[in-house]
Amino acid sequence: xxxxxxxxxxxxxxxxxxGERAVPAARLxxxxxxxxxYLNKQLQALARADILTSVxxxxxxxxxxxxxxxxxxxxxxxxxxxxxxxxxCTEIRQRGGSxxxxxxxxxxxxxxxxxxxxxxxxWRRELAGQTVADVMATVEHANPGVPDKVRRWFDDTR
Amino acid sequence: xxxxxxxxxxxxxxxxxxGERAVPAARLxxxxxxxxxYLNKQLQALARADILTSVxxxxxxxxxxxxxxxxxxxxxxxxxxxxxxxxxCTEIRQRGGSxxxxxxxxxxxxxxxxxxxxxxxxWRRELAGQTVADVMATVEHANPGVPDKVRRWFDDTR
DNA sequence: GAGCAGGTACTCGGATATACAATGTCCGAGTAATAAAGG
DNA sequence: CCTTTATTACTCGGACATTGTATATCCGAGTACCTGCTC
Numbered sequence: 354x355x356x357x358x359x360x361x362x363x364x365x366x367x368x369x370x371x372g373e374r375a376v377p378a379a380r381l382x383x384x385x386x387x388x389x390x391y392l393n394k395q396l397q398a399l400a401r402a403d404i405l406t407s408v409x410x411x412x413x414x415x416x417x418x419x420x421x422x423x424x425x426x427x428x429x430x431x432x433x434x435x436x437x438x439x440x441x442c443t444e445i446r447q448r449g450g451s452x453x454x455x456x457x458x459x460x461x462x463x464x465x466x467x468x469x470x471x472x473x474x475x476w477r478r479e480l481a482g483q484t485v486a487d488v489m490a491t492v493e494h495a496n497p498g499v500p501d502k503v504r505r506w507f508d509d510t511r
Numbered sequence: 512x513x514x515x516x517x518x519x520x521x522x523x524x525x526x527x528x529x530g531e532r533a534v535p536a537a538r539l540x541x542x543x544x545x546x547x548x549y550l551n552k553q554l555q556a557l558a559r560a561d562i563l564t565s566v567x568x569x570x571x572x573x574x575x576x577x578x579x580x581x582x583x584x585x586x587x588x589x590x591x592x593x594x595x596x597x598x599x600c601t602e603i604r605q606r607g608g609s610x611x612x613x614x615x616x617x618x619x620x621x622x623x624x625x626x627x628x629x630x631x632x633x634w635r636r637e638l639a640g641q642t643v644a645d646v647m648a649t650v651e652h653a654n655p656g657v658p659d660k661v662r663r664w665f666d667d668t669r
Numbered sequence: 670g671a672g673c674a675g676g677t678a679c680t681c682g683g684a685t686a687t688a689c690a691a692t693g694t695c696c697g698a699g700t701a702a703t704a705a706a707g708g
Numbered sequence: 709c710c711t712t713t714a715t716t717a718c719t720c721g722g723a724c725a726t727t728g729t730a731t732a733t734c735c736g737a738g739t740a741c742c743t744g745c746t747c
């Protein structure tokens with residue numbers, strides 16, 4: 354999976370803790386010492402998916418489009434990695450020696466593809482069941498000081 | 512995901528239908544018109560995972576090490592794609608501005624990593640719950656003629 | 670005819686090229702704040 | 709002092725290199741089979 358997913362989720366958490374204001378990509382990148390231009394690329398993807406809203410010019414940056422309760426981890430993963438399944442059936446069963454006989458036998462779906470889709474569906478369901486707000490709550494429970502710490506850091510280097 | 516997973520599962524099905532004898536990689540490849548040397552590479556990976564047993568020399572090839580009821584789809588995917596998780600946490604939370612404060616706060620696991628692992632665990636559980644024999648049964652139910660067809664093709668070009 | 674030795678063809682196995690995608694970087698278009706000028 | 713206007717600095721956005729990984733290929737090591745020879 355794309356490494357940018359990790360950066361994107363962390364950035365969403367930080368944006369949620371920072372509230373309504375827009376934060377530039379360079380600032381978000383500096384917080385984790387990430388390459389700014391590349392993080393910008395990932396945030397653009399989130400903006401295309403309407404998870405973030407981009408604001409140009411001075412005082413611009415990115416902000417959450419909707420509250421974190423409405424953003425699932427599935428949304429973020431799809432925005433960065435795309436919605437194509439990890440396993441893609443290329444229908445090799447129709448090629449070569451096996452393809453000679455009855456052609457309409459392949460109207461039935463590929464059993465291997467079905468099994469893989471079933472597993473991926475379970476994966477998607479788990480991701481869709483967890484929101485950014487849920488992850489925020491987990492962090493605040495394990496380490497209550499984090500939100501204030503984030504706000505302070507972003508305020509100090511304003 | 513690696514495309515070779517599809518080839519590997521199909522080959523396992525065919526080997527199961529063909530019974531005990533060893534089948535060369537070139538023959539398995541010809542059945543689907545796949546690049547023989549590359550399929551050989553995937554079968555080697557299955558052999559390293561002890562899913563297949565390789566036999567050298569004339570009349571050699573690959574055969575299933577154990578009956579298809581004992582081979583899960585998880586086994587095959589791990590053999591080809593490796594057992595590393597799709598999402599790997601690089602602990603960026605410890606770098607940059609966030610890393611300054613209490614160091615032992617990061618004894619607690621990363622919440623994002625935990626959420627991703629939970630989803631991947633569901634995926635793995637689904638794959639581990641389906642065996643090659645299950646997929647065979649599904650195919651035979653949807654298209655009963657396939658096993659004989661496979662046996663005939665591999666016998667004719669012996 | 671049976672046993673044995675040598676050769677041969679076939680198979681896997683890993684080392685070696687190539688193609689494609691993820692990663693990382695850069696500069697231009699657009700915009701809002703700002704400063705200056707005029708009324 | 710207020711309004712208008714030009715400037716400026718800042719931000720996103722997409723186009724452009726670079727690195728890494730999956731894809732594909734090739735040749736050597738080993739082995740069972742087969743052929744021919746010997747007893």
